[in-house]
Amino acid sequence: MLMGSELPPLQWLVVFEAAARLLSFTAAAHELGTTQPAVSQQIRALEKSLGVALFERIYRGVVLTDAGHILLKTTQSSLRDLREVLQKIKQKSAPRRITVVTDFAFAAFYLMPRLPEFRGLHKEIDIRIQTSQSGTDLPSMDSDVAILFGEGGYQGYRSEKLLSEKVYPVCSPKLFEEFSGFTVLTDMVKAPLLKLNADISQKWMDWEQLFHLHGAQWQPSDSVMEFDNYTLLVQAAISGQGIGLGWSPLLDDYIKSGVLVALPHFTVESNNGYHIVQSNHHVPSDSTKAFLDWLKA
Amino acid sequence: MLMGSELPPLQWLVVFEAAARLLSFTAAAHELGTTQPAVSQQIRALEKSLGVALFERIYRGVVLTDAGHILLKTTQSSLRDLREVLQKIKQKSAPRRITVVTDFAFAAFYLMPRLPEFRGLHKEIDIRIQTSQSGTDLPSMDSDVAILFGEGGYQGYRSEKLLSEKVYPVCSPKLFEEFSGFTVLTDMVKAPLLKLNADISQKWMDWEQLFHLHGAQWQPSDSVMEFDNYTLLVQAAISGQGIGLGWSPLLDDYIKSGVLVALPHFTVESNNGYHIVQSNHHVPSDSTKAFLDWLKA
């Protein structure tokens, strides 16, 4: 008997993959160098262990059920990954593709603009960026390295601080002139404040904390615009709709090019920041090391 | 004997994973409900079939070799994926996480800004965006859906046009005033033209084609700035450094908010565009369908 959470014999999945791809038990048997009854029996066993039909038996052939389709997709990608890595190990060649997991803001404002530079240095390495809304879902990430915002110290992972959180208000040059610079904090409420929606911003600094750190009291006023997304907030700031919070160095390029103006008087820092997070159990490949060296430089 | 490209018995990998995780054959045997020699033999067989040592035998235990580390990473993620999907199928529950593969520009300018809206509609679905520099590497993508730029008609895939390529020059409002609008094409060479580096732009329209389609001759001049990355080019356009090419609707938000001004006289369209690409063999899940319906609306 099979235990609930245990895997069935994985050979069954190899047989299933061939049969599902070819939509024929006979053809699958031929490809696998075995016989049709062997395939038939293994598929039957797999279906029994799952309690779900994977194929519908039709006249002269089979078609996949919904469950079969779902299983095929994952089976193919997993088997392909395994085949690939086993091949690589046989040839003793290092992996050339690295996957980086991070959040939308870091990907869009920091990583993507800089990646071509890395590509210039290491043409042979292909970087895949993976972003997810459920940002810190560490256990399910099958990445070489993650770059996550937080306090650091992730259980079961090595983490290293890449950037400390450093926040300053930013606005368009036009708005900056209009108010002839903002010299005291209370000036700022004259302009609309651009704010990230609470469940998006997660651990990021918000206006309330910034005011508090400067010894001022934040009072929610009408002149606040909420955004679901940092990209949209930055766009609004650029177009002069209000004052946003800028993370250094995410927005450095925008400030350098004059699209945004920083109000450095009101800069605040915290113990949070972006961390390079890697699994304890994995030794980084040479490609990963090259990427991290470049990132830290 | 084992054929070159074939997989070894996958049970070996399950045993390997346990042994590598626990760094003990005895403990792995205990976890798997078997005996230490069984583990020892399977590891030996796996190492023999790969021709590489996976463990280094040290006093009272084992440690992973480099090859062992590499194999562990992929093995863990693949086995986790398989366990997950088999569990899901047993419970007859639909997948709730979908992975979208696309290019940097589409991700940064179109998808990411709009995703919070989708999240509002479907809180239970977690969207993962995966971008890669080797954009159209279709066979190796294990995604639910890809959104790729090109002509459509990918071998072995269903594709459906999402957006037609529609390009117009864009610049900052300031530059636009400065030249009191650009009314004829040749006006445009007065300002610096922002250009994507050839090996990045791939199939995208470039200035040469745009001039050609308007019956004008493009002559490379000094007033051209090259960029490795569309994000950087757009930043330069926003900050008034020159005229860039804007893809509709990627930059619509910027134009709507007044950060950029479009020069619609010179709009050109092509048969290229962004296509929704899905594998022929996979039936989209309900989550995927919901995402695609939202995307097309």
Add this chain to the structure above:
DNA sequence: CCATTAACATAAGTAGTACTTATCCCATGC
């Protein structure tokens, strides 16, 4: 310095699984 211990390796017998061969069954098409 030798005995003990705790890890993995090896060897050989055994048990159980899974493959093969042969046959059956069913739906279609001529």
Add this chain to the structure above:
DNA sequence: GCATGGGATAAGTACTACTTATGTTAATGG
């Protein structure tokens, strides 16, 4: 209504892989 081509079933067999028993190794302690 018979031939065809696909999968299902059944039973014997062969082979794989597990178990038990023993060997090997290296560090520790008396």
